[in-house]
Amino acid sequence: MSEEILINATLMETRVALLENGLLQEIFIERYNRRGYVGDIFRGRVVRVMPGMEAAFVDIGLDRAAFIHNSDISLLDADGYELRNDFPPPIIESLRDGQDIVVQVAKDAISSKGARLTTHLTLPSRNLVLMPRNKHLGISQRIEDEEERERLLELLRKVLKQENWDGRGGFIIRTAAEGVEAEELVEDVRFLKRLWGKVEQRIKRNDGVKAVYREVPLYMRTVRDLIRPEVEKIRIDNKDKFGEMVLFLADFVPELDSRLECFSDERPIFDYYGIEDEINRALSNKVKLKSGGDLVIEQTEAMTTIDVNTGAYLGSRNQAETILKTNLEAAIAIARQLRLRNLGGILILDFIDMSDPEHKRQVQRTLIKALGKDRARTSITSISQLGLIEMTRKRTRESLGQILNSDCPVCEGRGTQKSPETVCYEIFREILRVAGAHENDTLLVTASQGVVDRLLDEESNTLESLQKSLGKTVKFEVEPMYTQERFDVVLT
Numbered sequence: 001m002s003e004e005i006l007i008n009a010t011l012m013e014t015r016v017a018l019l020e021n022g023l024l025q026e027i028f029i030e031r032y033n034r035r036g037y038v039g040d041i042f043r044g045r046v047v048r049v050m051p052g053m054e055a056a057f058v059d060i061g062l063d064r065a066a067f068i069h070n071s072d073i074s075l076l077d078a079d080g081y082e083l084r085n086d087f088p089p090p091i092i093e094s095l096r097d098g099q100d101i102v103v104q105v106a107k108d109a110i111s112s113k114g115a116r117l118t119t120h121l122t123l124p125s126r127n128l129v130l131m132p133r134n135k136h137l138g139i140s141q142r143i144e145d146e147e148e149r150e151r152l153l154e155l156l157r158k159v160l161k162q163e164n165w166d167g168r169g170g171f172i173i174r175t176a177a178e179g180v181e182a183e184e185l186v187e188d189v190r191f192l193k194r195l196w197g198k199v200e201q202r203i204k205r206n207d208g209v210k211a212v213y214r215e216v217p218l219y220m221r222t223v224r225d226l227i228r229p230e231v232e233k234i235r236i237d238n239k240d241k242f243g244e245m246v247l248f249l250a251d252f253v254p255e256l257d258s259r260l261e262c263f264s265d266e267r268p269i270f271d272y273y274g275i276e277d278e279i280n281r282a283l284s285n286k287v288k289l290k291s292g293g294d295l296v297i298e299q300t301e302a303m304t305t306i307d308v309n310t311g312a313y314l315g316s317r318n319q320a321e322t323i324l325k326t327n328l329e330a331a332i333a334i335a336r337q338l339r340l341r342n343l344g345g346i347l348i349l350d351f352i353d354m355s356d357p358e359h360k361r362q363v364q365r366t367l368i369k370a371l372g373k374d375r376a377r378t379s380i381t382s383i384s385q386l387g388l389i390e391m392t393r394k395r396t397r398e399s400l401g402q403i404l405n406s407d408c409p410v411c412e413g414r415g416t417q418k419s420p421e422t423v424c425y426e427i428f429r430e431i432l433r434v435a436g437a438h439e440n441d442t443l444l445v446t447a448s449q450g451v452v453d454r455l456l457d458e459e460s461n462t463l464e465s466l467q468k469s470l471g472k473t474v475k476f477e478v479e480p481m482y483t484q485e486r487f488d489v490v491l492t
Contacts, residue, residue, distance in 0.1 A: 041121060041211070066109075066116070070090070070094070073091070112301075123213070127188045153173070234259055235262075334370075340400070378391060448482045452476050
């Protein structure tokens with residue numbers, strides 16, 4: 001499997017596209033006027049402890065107070081190291097209003113929810129993650145080869161001993177470290193030691209709420225986190241940022257610097273590779289499958305549902321094979337859409353009902369295999385009798401739709417609006433209320449063009465009967481600025 005990374009960097013935003021075999025799999029967007037905060041470390045202040053929820057709100061200098069749960073608060077020993085405690089004490093024993101606290105953002109603010117915080121601090125580099133308040137040495141579960149896991153752990157122990165590491169901090173070996181030698185780990189250990197020293201100095205300066213560490217920009221995180229042996233090319237269309245990335249690769253991954261290119265075609269890089277069209281398709285709630293079936297994706301604040309339909313596909317043999325083929329294709333497409341749209345939280349997948357248990361197992365195995373490429377942590381259940389799979393996907397940032405879209409001002413995010421007929425009947429009821437409370441002979445109804453047209457056409461008989469029963473005259477006026485649901489009934 002070949003991979004490419006395309007980076008579009010402008011004054012307003014940076015966008016990164018990850019392609020696998022020429023097909024867009026993930027898109028990352030960072031806008032400079034509202035950068036995300038995941039990974040940033042703050043010196044914050046507790047503004048309110050809520051014992052009933054075992055949580056607290058913390059001011060970290062953002063527009064909205066952030067949120068920390070008791071399970072994300074680490075207990076420290078006398079030397080400042082985290083204590084393992086599966087049953088933490090009540091939050092009122094750990095935090096109090098007005099207390100200063102050092103926290104890291106685990107999840108950005110999403111919708112109406114504030115940022116989620118943790119006190120389990122981590123600092124990443126190319127091959128390692130430093131846990132400055134922990135003594136644990138671990139390794140990414142994505143490195144599956146047991147011999148390689150043992151080699152890397154033993155290599156890290158030797159490097160730490162060679163560097164006279166005093167034990168102040170633990171490490172996790174990242175997936176990107178697979179196959180590396182001691183030199184690369186030495187560089188990472190030295191870098192993280194210097195970085196934590198600077199962060200610690202900023203923390204100790206008692207000057208109120210402030211950021212003490214900010215994550216590097218998206219284009220630098222790309223070369224740090226996304227470059228793997230499978231990545232054949234990294235193309236960026238900004239010469240200045242290309243220069244910065246060349247220096248980074250020369251320092252940390254010199255063997256990969258030949259894969260970095262500065263894109264200089266006259267056409268924008270995302271247009272040249274068809275990424276703009278893919279992004280626009282990812283904002284639709286319907287995904288066409290090659291077989292003729294489709295997915296219908298509905299994202300709400302509570303959960304996301306994905307419905308699988310056979311569509312125009314009729315199959316060549318029998319109904320069971322038709323359903324199986326559609327569901328297998330849908331399972332692969334769903335895994336891609338979750339990454340592409342960055343859908344997280346609770347998801348309900350509604351596959352087409354299958355009666356054969358082996359067919360169900362095939363679909364589930366296909367979905368699990370396809371999700372294996374996803375860096376976000378996922379958990380899925382077996383297919384239920386109703387053909388449903390419940391799953392969760394870790395959510396740390398807003399989805400693609402939440403970044404690029406806003407709620408419709410007409411329907412306010414409902415996706416529908418009241419029909420002209422319904423609005424007409426609301427107007428009739430309002431006329432009855434106003435006429436019963438006042439003695440004026442004439443009423444004026446102001447509404448949209450479509451509603452007024454219906455009142456004077458399809459509802460004309462009802463309107464005439466209403467005027468006769470009330471003994472009042474009703475006049476109409478079109479207001480072009482009114483939405484279909486808005487109207488006024490006033491006295492004249």
